[in-house]
Amino acid sequence: MKIIVLMKQTFDTEAKITLDGQGKINRQGVNLIINPYDEFAVEEALRIKEKHGGEVVLVSVGADSVQEALRQALAMGADRAVLINPEMEEVDEFTTATILARAVSGLGYDLILGGWRAIDDGSAQVAGRVAEILDLPVVNQVTKIEIEAGKAVATRDIEGGNEVVEVSLPAVLTAQKGLNEPRYPTMKGIMQAKKKPMEKKNLADLGLSADQAAPKVKVLEYFLPKPRAAGKILEGEVPEAVAALVKALREEAKVI
Amino acid sequence: MLPKGGAFLLEQSNPADVFTPEDLTEEHRLIAQTVADFVEKEVVPRDAELEAQKEGLMRELLEKAGELGLLSADIPEEYGGSDLGKIASMLITENVSTGGAFALGHGDHTGIGSLPIVLFGNEDQKKRYLPGLASGKLIGAYALTEPGAGSDALAARTRAVLSPDGKSYLLNGEKIFITNAGFADIFTTYAKIDGQHFTAFIVERNTPGFTLGAEEKKMGIKGSSTRSLIFEDAPVPVENVLGEIGRGHVIAFNILNIGRLKLGAGCVGSARRAINLALQYALQRHQFNTPIASFGLIQHKFAQMAAKAYAAESAVYRLTGVIEEALRGKRAGREIAAAIEEYAIECSICKVLGSETLDYIVDEMVQIYGGYGYIQEYPAERFYRDARINRIFEGTNEINRLIIPATLVRKALKGQLPLIDAAQALAKEILNLRTALPEDDGKPLAAERDMLVRAKKLFLLIGGQAVEKYGDKLADQQEIIGILADLAIQIYAMESAVLRALKAWEADPETAAAKLDLARGYLYDNFPLLEKLTRESLAFIFEGDLLSTQLAVAKRLCKYQPIDLIRLRRQITGRMLEAEKYVV
Numbered sequence: 001m002k003i004i005v006l007m008k009q010t011f012d013t014e015a016k017i018t019l020d021g022q023g024k025i026n027r028q029g030v031n032l033i034i035n036p037y038d039e040f041a042v043e044e045a046l047r048i049k050e051k052h053g054g055e056v057v058l059v060s061v062g063a064d065s066v067q068e069a070l071r072q073a074l075a076m077g078a079d080r081a082v083l084i085n086p087e088m089e090e091v092d093e094f095t096t097a098t099i100l101a102r103a104v105s106g107l108g109y110d111l112i113l114g115g116w117r118a119i120d121d122g123s124a125q126v127a128g129r130v131a132e133i134l135d136l137p138v139v140n141q142v143t144k145i146e147i148e149a150g151k152a153v154a155t156r157d158i159e160g161g162n163e164v165v166e167v168s169l170p171a172v173l174t175a176q177k178g179l180n181e182p183r184y185p186t187m188k189g190i191m192q193a194k195k196k197p198m199e200k201k202n203l204a205d206l207g208l209s210a211d212q213a214a215p216k217v218k219v220l221e222y223f224l225p226k227p228r229a230a231g232k233i234l235e236g237e238v239p240e241a242v243a244a245l246v247k248a249l250r251e252e253a254k255v256i
Numbered sequence: 257m258l259p260k261g262g263a264f265l266l267e268q269s270n271p272a273d274v275f276t277p278e279d280l281t282e283e284h285r286l287i288a289q290t291v292a293d294f295v296e297k298e299v300v301p302r303d304a305e306l307e308a309q310k311e312g313l314m315r316e317l318l319e320k321a322g323e324l325g326l327l328s329a330d331i332p333e334e335y336g337g338s339d340l341g342k343i344a345s346m347l348i349t350e351n352v353s354t355g356g357a358f359a360l361g362h363g364d365h366t367g368i369g370s371l372p373i374v375l376f377g378n379e380d381q382k383k384r385y386l387p388g389l390a391s392g393k394l395i396g397a398y399a400l401t402e403p404g405a406g407s408d409a410l411a412a413r414t415r416a417v418l419s420p421d422g423k424s425y426l427l428n429g430e431k432i433f434i435t436n437a438g439f440a441d442i443f444t445t446y447a448k449i450d451g452q453h454f455t456a457f458i459v460e461r462n463t464p465g466f467t468l469g470a471e472e473k474k475m476g477i478k479g480s481s482t483r484s485l486i487f488e489d490a491p492v493p494v495e496n497v498l499g500e501i502g503r504g505h506v507i508a509f510n511i512l513n514i515g516r517l518k519l520g521a522g523c524v525g526s527a528r529r530a531i532n533l534a535l536q537y538a539l540q541r542h543q544f545n546t547p548i549a550s551f552g553l554i555q556h557k558f559a560q561m562a563a564k565a566y567a568a569e570s571a572v573y574r575l576t577g578v579i580e581e582a583l584r585g586k587r588a589g590r591e592i593a594a595a596i597e598e599y600a601i602e603c604s605i606c607k608v609l610g611s612e613t614l615d616y617i618v619d620e621m622v623q624i625y626g627g628y629g630y631i632q633e634y635p636a637e638r639f640y641r642d643a644r645i646n647r648i649f650e651g652t653n654e655i656n657r658l659i660i661p662a663t664l665v666r667k668a669l670k671g672q673l674p675l676i677d678a679a680q681a682l683a684k685e686i687l688n689l690r691t692a693l694p695e696d697d698g699k700p701l702a703a704e705r706d707m708l709v710r711a712k713k714l715f716l717l718i719g720g721q722a723v724e725k726y727g728d729k730l731a732d733q734q735e736i737i738g739i740l741a742d743l744a745i746q747i748y749a750m751e752s753a754v755l756r757a758l759k760a761w762e763a764d765p766e767t768a769a770a771k772l773d774l775a776r777g778y779l780y781d782n783f784p785l786l787e788k789l790t791r792e793s794l795a796f797i798f799e800g801d802l803l804s805t806q807l808a809v810a811k812r813l814c815k816y817q818p819i820d821l822i823r824l825r826r827q828i829t830g831r832m833l834e835a836e837k838y839v840v
Contacts (some may be wrong), residue, residue: 016836018833018834028767029839067282068282068285068286071282071283071286072286072289075286075290111696112581116533126557176700184290184293184324185286185290185292185324185339186324187287187290187324187326187328187338187344188285188338190287190290190342191338193283194282194283194285227451
């Protein structure tokens with residue numbers, strides 16, 4: 001069974017986001033990690049491989065720095081990795097999905113896993129777009145996967161309960177928290193990971209032109225949320241306090 | 257090229273030749289990250305249970321760590337280890353250190369609990385014990401100290417006599433303060449065969465006649481097990497004699513060398529954690545409607561804490577890099593031990609520097625937390641208590657201070673270090689000492705590098721005069737030895753801080769700003785101490801006109817142009833406040 005895992009490197013969940021002089025997100029000194037939802041996908045791929053045999057191939061779009069995240073997943077036990085550097089200033093979900101789909105179709109697959117969203121931009125579009133381009137079924141936010149002959153049975157959280165979905169393979173499944181508890185890479189795994197194949201490609205290697213992958217969405221501006229003002233406690237008797245509250249809601253907060 | 261142990265006091269080093277945290281490979285960083293994650297997710301949540309010494313928990317966590325390979329970095333692959341090298345081993349220690357008592361259990365097991373067998377065990381002993389120690393199925397401990405033999409370890413009174421059938425040695429005696437004793441399976445201990453020949457033994461837990469004393473009630477590291485071992489005609493098979501009969505001291509002292517470096521690394525990890533916690537607290541704690549992190553006196557503290565942590569970190573990594581290089585290709589345990597022993601001076605320096613840096617930092621941590629720093633519910637109180645032991649075990653800092661000059665003199669007498677030539681050359685040079693400003697070579701820290709050159713001359717001046725005056729009676733003047741040790745420690749710390757910043761600058765001037773500031777912050781804070789130490793020692797060694805002449809020489813060597821330290825410190829803290837953590 002050949003399992004592809006779509007992986008993204010993101011800021012650490014505890015990273016402090018700042019903007020640089022050009023109003024772009026400052027990446028300096030920020031700790032980078034595997035997108036936690038993608039890490040669930042890596043873990044699930046490894047478990048499926050351990051049970052059914054096969055190969056786990058990681059595919060990611062990004063700059064050279066992404067190698068570190070890929071090495072970590074290789075250290076967890078994935079077999080090889082492909083990193084495509086689009087060499088673009090900015091990318092959008094269309095760009096990423098176009099590149100991933102092209103790379104994945106060249107690799108061949110029985111199952112494609114990914115996180116249901118990345119914790120940085122949170123768009124939750126890429127895996128779905130890849131499925132669309134490859135004309136594959138997609139099941140989002142799964143918390144349990146069972147592989148049977150030619151099909152997968154996936155459980156997903158829905159409002160007030162669970163939904164169990166059967167899908168024929170190949171398919172794209174996206175991981176939700178609760179799917180599993182990712183393992184730590186072992187020290188041996190880390191040392192072995194550097195010997196595992198890591199292919200680095202650019203758009204031309206995939207037969208894509210910059211135009212074909214050019215983003216359709218342009219970011220106009222990044223800004224940080226306003227710092228939260230201190231709360232206010234209205235004192236006095238209830239009737240006066242309520243009156244003051246209504247006044248504040250109307251005049252200061254301007255919500256009523 | 258590999259420097260000789262202690263040579264840093266005589267020669268200048270190049271930034272390109274020192275190992276720094278910035279030189280870690282991708283694998284090293286991943287190892288550090290994995291260990292930090294493991295501690296954060298598996299150990300920290302169980303801190304309260306660990307602190308209460310919940311039965312079986314330490315073992316459970318050590319076994320989990322073993323599954324990841326966190327116990328086997330120093331164990332060769334053929335015995336089930338992962339043989340990751342000393343840099344990786346140090347990184348594991350450094351990152352485990354934030355795990356409170358777990359760090360003690362881990363450090364004791366992987367360090368002094370396993371290394372005697374790794375380095376000095378015979379084939380049979382390695383095969384029997386190392387795979388278990390590597391996986392955590394077996395836990396190791398080390399028992400050297402006795403009620404009457406602490407720093408004076410060779411005064412041990414535990415005795416061993418060969419049993420009538422010649423199959424085992426019967427041990428009698430008591431060992432105290434033994435970390436991991438409560439749950440360890442094997443103990444490396446020492447006894448004098450026939451009351452004379454100091455010898456190491458591997459003792460298994462289930463040995464008849466071997467019992468444990470009660471848990472000690474300690475000031476800190478309460479989660480770690482500390483008990484005494486009592487041997488009453490306890491038979492230890494002759495196959496479990498470790499190393500040669502009568503050569504136990506070789507094992508005891510060698511194991512301590514690497515243990516001291518590891519202790520330094522652990523202190524560096526704890527120090528960073530303490531700074532980060534204090535920083536987060538200072539950012540959210542408001543007084544006078546202002547976060548206390550905004551106040552000058554608090555910022556001053558953070559800058560000092562960071563500069564000290566940076567210097568200690570630089571020293572520990574520098575030595576780790578040297579030892580990694582020195583061990584390259586060496587397989588035999590004795591060869592490894594000898595290669596590490598070459599750097600006994602630097603190992604002692606890292607132990608003293610690391611533990612005193614950590615103690616300074618946790619003390620300021622309590623102060624920054626204010627009243628909350630004194631309350632057990634907040635982390636500062638624990639850090640403060642837990643840190644204190646580091647200045648005591650693995651050789652007290654006093655013993656380690658004595659080791660530094662004593663080892664230097666021994667190396668000089670053996671012809672391993674041209675210490676005497678250097679002191680004589682200095683004596684000639686002293687009459688026309690250069691006091692001009694250093695030449696500008698286009699690189700930063702020119703004045704600071706010149707200060708280092710002069711600091712080394714100061715060391716030679718005092719060392720040379722002390723040896724000349726007291727000869728082989730120098731050992732009786734412990735205060736002078738202590739001053740020489742302090743000079744050596746400061747020189748190593750200052751130089752490591754400067755070389756690291758220079759190396760970073762040569763790689764990329766843009767990202768070196770913080771390191772340059774930290775190096776300057778450390779240097780200008782500590783260089784003036786050298787003058788005080790120098791005057792004190794000269795006033796003891798000399799009197800009258802001779803003293804005046806020597807003081808005049810020292811004054812020229814101690815001269816420096818002050819910088820605006822206050823603004824520099826604000827800048828150092830400013831960077832940390834922005835990042836909300838210790839940054840270099």
